[in-house]
Structure formats: structure tokens, C-alpha cells
Amino acid sequence: MLVLTRKFGESITIGDDIKITILESKGKYIRIGVEAPRNIAVHRQDIDQHTQEKSQVPEDDSSSKTGRK
Numbered sequence: 830m831l832v833l834t835r836k837f838g839e840s841i842t843i844g845d846d847i848k849i850t851i852l853e854s855k856g857k858y859i860r861i862g863v864e865a866p867r868n869i870a871v872h873r874q875d876i877d878q879h880t881q882e883k884s885q886v887p888e889d890d891s892s893s894k895t896g897r898k
Contacts, residue, residue: 833841840850846866853860863871872880 835841835851837851837854840848842848847869848864850862850864851859852862865871
């Protein structure tokens with residue numbers, strides 16, 4: 830993991846297309862802005878994990894729940 834220190838208003842670039850800017854700091858929270866092409870998905874990690882977990886839940890198979898043998 831690369832660890833960088835930035836001040837308010839400073840940015841980090843990733844490749845040629847992604848720019849992350851520090852917008853605000855309030856207590857233990859910071860606000861960041863992400864500029865990226867529309868074809869690159871940008872998500873909060875907790876939302877991304879929830880989406881992945883939800884997509885891994887097996888579909889209901891109603892034929893196996895009929896109780897018939």
C-alpha cells in the first residue's frame with residue numbers, strides 16, 4: 830500500500846485519467862473528490878462489498894422446496 834500525505838486542496842493522480850482531491854477535513858472525517866472517466870466505476874468499499882455479497886446469495890429454487898420426492 831502506498832501511503833501519501835496531502836493537505837486541503839491537494840490532489841493525487843492515478844494514471845492519466847483519475848484524480849483524487851482532498852476537499853475538506855472535519856474531525857476524524859475527510860471529504861475527497863474523485864474525477865474519473867465514466868467507464869470506470871467508483872464506489873465506497875462498504876457499498877461495493879454489500880453489492881458483491883448480495884449477488885452471491887443463491888437464487889431461490891422453488892422446485893426443491895416443494896417437499897416432494
